[in-house]
Amino acid sequence: MKTSLPEPERNRLKHALKSRxxxxxxxxxxxxxxxxxxxxxxxxxxxxxxxREKLPSISLATIxxxxxxxxxxxxxxxxxxxxxxxxxxxxxxxxxxxHCRDTxxxxxxxxxxxxxxAIEQFLPDGFTADTIELSFLGRGPETITVS
Amino acid sequence: MKTSLPEPERNRLKHALKSRxxxxxxxxxxxxxxxxxxxxxxxxxxxxxxxREKLPSISLATIxxxxxxxxxxxxxxxxxxxxxxxxxxxxxxxxxxxHCRDTxxxxxxxxxxxxxxAIEQFLPDGFTADTIELSFLGRGPETITVS
DNA sequence: GAAATAAATGGAATTATTCTAATCTACTCC
DNA sequence: GGAGTAGATTAGAATAATTCCATTTATTTC
Numbered sequence: 001m002k003t004s005l006p007e008p009e010r011n012r013l014k015h016a017l018k019s020r021x022x023x024x025x026x027x028x029x030x031x032x033x034x035x036x037x038x039x040x041x042x043x044x045x046x047x048x049x050x051x052r053e054k055l056p057s058i059s060l061a062t063i064x065x066x067x068x069x070x071x072x073x074x075x076x077x078x079x080x081x082x083x084x085x086x087x088x089x090x091x092x093x094x095x096x097x098x099h100c101r102d103t104x105x106x107x108x109x110x111x112x113x114x115x116x117x118a119i120e121q122f123l124p125d126g127f128t129a130d131t132i133e134l135s136f137l138g139r140g141p142e143t144i145t146v147s
Numbered sequence: 148m149k150t151s152l153p154e155p156e157r158n159r160l161k162h163a164l165k166s167r168x169x170x171x172x173x174x175x176x177x178x179x180x181x182x183x184x185x186x187x188x189x190x191x192x193x194x195x196x197x198x199r200e201k202l203p204s205i206s207l208a209t210i211x212x213x214x215x216x217x218x219x220x221x222x223x224x225x226x227x228x229x230x231x232x233x234x235x236x237x238x239x240x241x242x243x244x245x246h247c248r249d250t251x252x253x254x255x256x257x258x259x260x261x262x263x264x265a266i267e268q269f270l271p272d273g274f275t276a277d278t279i280e281l282s283f284l285g286r287g288p289e290t291i292t293v294s
Numbered sequence: 295g296a297a298a299t300a301a302a303t304g305g306a307a308t309t310a311t312t313c314t315a316a317t318c319t320a321c322t323c324c
Numbered sequence: 325g326g327a328g329t330a331g332a333t334t335a336g337a338a339t340a341a342t343t344c345c346a347t348t349t350a351t352t353t354c
Contacts, residue, residue, distance in 0.1 A: 023319080025333070044310080059335040064311065080227040083342070085310060098274055109269055118265055119281070122256055126288030127245055134266070134281045141273030170350080172302070191341080206304040211342065213302095230311070232341060 005033040016073035030054050031066040032075065032090075041079055041087040041097075041106040079106065081135055096134035103140065152180040163220035177201050178213040179222065179237075188226055188234040188244075188253040226253065228282055243281035252287065 005013070013032050014024050022028075034050045035042070042050070048063045067088055070076040079087040081099050087106065089097075094116050096109040111119075111134070119132060152160070160179050161171050169175075181197045182189070189197070195210045214235055217223040226234040228246050234253065236244075241263050243256040258266075258281070266279060 021331095023332075025319095027334080057335090060310090061312075061335055061337095062333080065333075065335095078230065080229065082227065083225070083233050086230050096269060098270065098276070107274075109271070111269065115269060122243060122258065122262060122281075123245065123283060124256070127254075127283070127285065129245070129283035129285035131284040132281070133284070134269075134279070136270060136274070136276035137278035137280075138274065138276035168300090170301075172350090174302080204304090207341090208304050208306095208343075209302080212304095 005029055005036070009033075009036055013073075013075065016075055017069070020073060022069060022073075027051075027055065027058060027062055028066045028069060030058075031063060032070055035070075035076060035088055035090045039090060041089050043085040043087055045085065047088065079135070080133065081106070081137070094132075096136065098136045098138070098140065100140040101138060105140065107140065109134075109136070152176055152183070156180075156183055160220075160222065163222055164216070167220060169216060169220075174198075174202065174205060174209055175213045175216060177205075178210060179217055182217075182223060182235055182237045186237060188236050190232040190234055192232065194235065226282070227280065228253070228284070241279075243283065245283045245285070245287065247287040248284065249286055254287065256281075256283070 009032070010024075010029070013029065017024050017028070030051050031047060034047055034054075038050075044060065044063050044067060047067070048058070048060045051058055051063065067076065071078055071088075075090065075092065077089045077091065079089050079097055081087065081097065089108070091108050094111040094113075096111055098107040098109050099105075100107070116132070119134070120129065123129060156179070157171075157176070160176065164171050164175070177198050178194060181194055185197075191207065191210050191214060194214070195205070195207045198205055198210060214223065218225055218235075222237065222239065224236045224238065226236055226244055228234065228244065236255070238255050241258040241260075243258055245254040245256050246252075247254070263279070266281070267276065270276060
């Protein structure tokens with residue numbers, strides 16, 4: 001098993017980094033790979049555990065550094081829910097998040113252009129936003145109910 | 148100077164607490180007063196400093212406890228922006244937040260029913276949200292520019 | 295008004311995040 | 325093509341945010 005990151009994603013990473021004069025290090029590649037692999041909105045700590053299986057000596061600080069770089073490159077988004085550790089998400093299309101009170105699971109809620117521009121119009125004159133974060137807290141569809 | 152909390156707000160607090168079998172302690176009253184006094188979205192730490200002027204021995208843990216109670220009573224809302232400490236806001240009407248990259252200031256952006264229900268419709272069938280958090284990150288109107 | 299019960303408090307511990315000094319890498323100039 | 329150098333990367337140590345839990349304080353019941 002090599003550094004397991006499919007070619008298209010590897011290229012996307014390489015180009016995004018290059019345009020900012022940064023390098024596709026083993027650590028960055030691996031962190032990006034792990035986030036793409038299981039799209040469950042992991043925390044930095046979750047990611048640390050997963051990356052360690054491949055790079056056993058990597059520290060949590062490096063995970064944060066890599067994540068910050070990926071966020072800067074707009075390959076990864078941060079999700080801030082409750083008073084809880086930040087989560088990370090590789091979905092690059094505009095979307096909101098739904099956080100289930102029962103299961104703790106986080107779902108992506110897609111936002112098309114129409115929705116997005118509707119939200120943008122909430123802003124009073126003179127304000128311009130480059131980042132919009134929308135999150136819902138509530139209950140998702142019932143999971144299997146025991147009779 | 149007594150515990151400085153105008154009568155209507157004092158009553159609102161008292162009733163909200165009572166309906167949950169909780170008591171309007173000096174600490175809770177003071178924390179609520181401080182949040183209402185300067186509506187600048189303070190962090191727990193900011194609030195601690197301000198409350199200390201009146202109750203010098205109060206601990207930060209108690210501030211968090213009081214805030215959690217106020218949030219439960221729906222008198223105060225939590226605001227989660229970036230990877231930063233949680234902020235608190237006594238605006239009980241539906242609203243979003245705008246966070247200015249330049250000044251760090253946080254503004255309330257009001258959401259009328261029409262806007263609110265538009266957002267609610269983003270949710271797929273089966274999902275119901277009791278809390279919606281919407282925040283913008285960007286630049287606010289120019290502040291005074293030096294020639 | 296005392297005992298039983300429930301709530302509130304804050305010091306200590308935990309957890310999330312950032313800082314900084316040391317290391318490494320890739321490019322330039324000879 | 326190799327040494328020097330500037331800039332990037334790394335991770336241990338420090339800081340900052342939040343929570344836990346044993347103790348204290350308040351309320352209710354009898």
